[in-house]
Amino acid sequence: MANIRVLILGGTSEARGLAQALSGKAGFDILLSLAGRTEKPSSQPVPVHIGGFGGAEGLASFLRDGKFHLLVDATHPFATRISANAEEAARLSGIAAFALRRPEWVQQPNDHWFVANSIPQAITALGSVPRRVFLATGRQEAHCAEVAPQHFYLVRSVDPVTPPLDVPNVEYILERGPFDLDSEIALLKRHRIDAIVAKNSGGAATYAKIEAARRLGIEVCIVARAAAPAVMTVETVDEALGAIDHLFPPAMERGV
Numbered sequence: 001m002a003n004i005r006v007l008i009l010g011g012t013s014e015a016r017g018l019a020q021a022l023s024g025k026a027g028f029d030i031l032l033s034l035a036g037r038t039e040k041p042s043s044q045p046v047p048v049h050i051g052g053f054g055g056a057e058g059l060a061s062f063l064r065d066g067k068f069h070l071l072v073d074a075t076h077p078f079a080t081r082i083s084a085n086a087e088e089a090a091r092l093s094g095i096a097a098f099a100l101r102r103p104e105w106v107q108q109p110n111d112h113w114f115v116a117n118s119i120p121q122a123i124t125a126l127g128s129v130p131r132r133v134f135l136a137t138g139r140q141e142a143h144c145a146e147v148a149p150q151h152f153y154l155v156r157s158v159d160p161v162t163p164p165l166d167v168p169n170v171e172y173i174l175e176r177g178p179f180d181l182d183s184e185i186a187l188l189k190r191h192r193i194d195a196i197v198a199k200n201s202g203g204a205a206t207y208a209k210i211e212a213a214r215r216l217g218i219e220v221c222i223v224a225r226a227a228a229p230a231v232m233t234v235e236t237v238d239e240a241l242g243a244i245d246h247l248f249p250p251a252m253e254r255g256v
Ligand code: NAP
Pocket: 009, 010, 011, 012, 033, 034, 035, 037, 050, 051, 052, 053, 054, 055, 056, 058, 059, 074, 075, 076, 078, 079, 080, 081, 082, 083, 085, 138, 140, 199
């Protein structure tokens, strides 16, 4: 029997982890797709496709033309357009699909969270009095802060924010996670941060800032996720591997 062809929509550590696990599995051909946003993407363990497909129809054609058997949407929980496209493309092409989505963070005792529905709402929630804000939303939406130029912003992103923010008081850090608790506490103290704006991304790699805020009694304006995916969803790489075994039983069970 021909190899099982799997397209993984990536841009997350889970996508990379799943690609790594499947790359060592006989009978599978894996292609990992990245949007191409980061200047220096992490190295990947399987062949990579860079760039968009041209919407849901384009992705459906790509799946059909490439004779794929399975689509795994392992994109970031806040990458909503590609996830909607993935659902629609699976429907249009009739190809099996599921989402790999890490669980969101849950507020703990001593967390001071304001839960917002969007980054603009989180920025507004900072109030009119000038504050010292750690803006940890990533560079794509950092410009939302320009509506509140009274605050100081410490902006952390993988690639530079271009153009720079049109606010008088801003500093930039270029860094890729994972981040650890001690360095996050030191960062927040060094910049005398009194509020954090962050997405509820979930996962361990960027959780340290949430824990650091808890330790230091700092408010977190946290942006909630949009609706959960409509397709079947698993939370971990191991669960994804289990789902794949279920969909495509190992060769001996298939009688190959
Ligand atoms: P988005 O708004 O949901 O997607 C915008 C467009 O980018 C999509 O319509 C698609 O273009 C293309 N695209 C997105 N992900 C792709 C992928 N994995 N492979 C091929 N094309 C892709 O996405 P975004 O929020 O800009 O995020 C872009 C990428 O960065 C995602 O892959 C995501 O996993 C990763 N990421 C996002 C965040 C975040 O906070 N949003 C954080 C960390 C990593 P076409 O319609 O032309 O196919």
